[in-house]
Amino acid sequence: MTAAIFLDRDDTLISNGGDLGDPAAVVMLDGVITGLERLSSMGFELVVVTNQGGVARGRYGEKDVELVHERLQQLVGETTPLHFYYCPFHPNGTVAEYAREHPWRKPAPGMFYAAAQQLGLDLSRCWVIGDQHRDMDAGRSAGCRTILFSRPGTRAEERRKDPDHTVKSFEQAVEIIRRAESDG
């Protein structure tokens, strides 16, 4: 079975201070493109898992989310293919068809399970990299190892169970995975 790196999108791969529905505004964070290439060359599938409650709040539509993902793939390069899963639902949404809780919405692990089924993943060999505790909670629930970005200026969150690793850069996250794999 294959292993994957589950990647939060906003403020993990790309800069996003708020809702983003404009592909022209996609800006990659430092070290991400090189890091993704390295992870892919180690044999991991790369799976983006992102809550997009902006759809439920009527800020942009699913088509815009897909265009942002096309742009992200273009910036990363076609030789490093990404899989995308997003959750457009939010319980406080204003767009009726999306205004509900959903098993795909992190901290629930629904996107991880869907990807595991579709891509044939061994979740115990997978990792999650994200900047929020809900990313860690979702990954942990799915049985993955967890790496939390702790960047200066990141929203302080209620402290829950510690992640397996905490890093300050994408490069550090890749290095932790590389070492664990070579010790493996």
Ligand SMILES: [Mg+2]
């Ligand atoms: Mg994030």
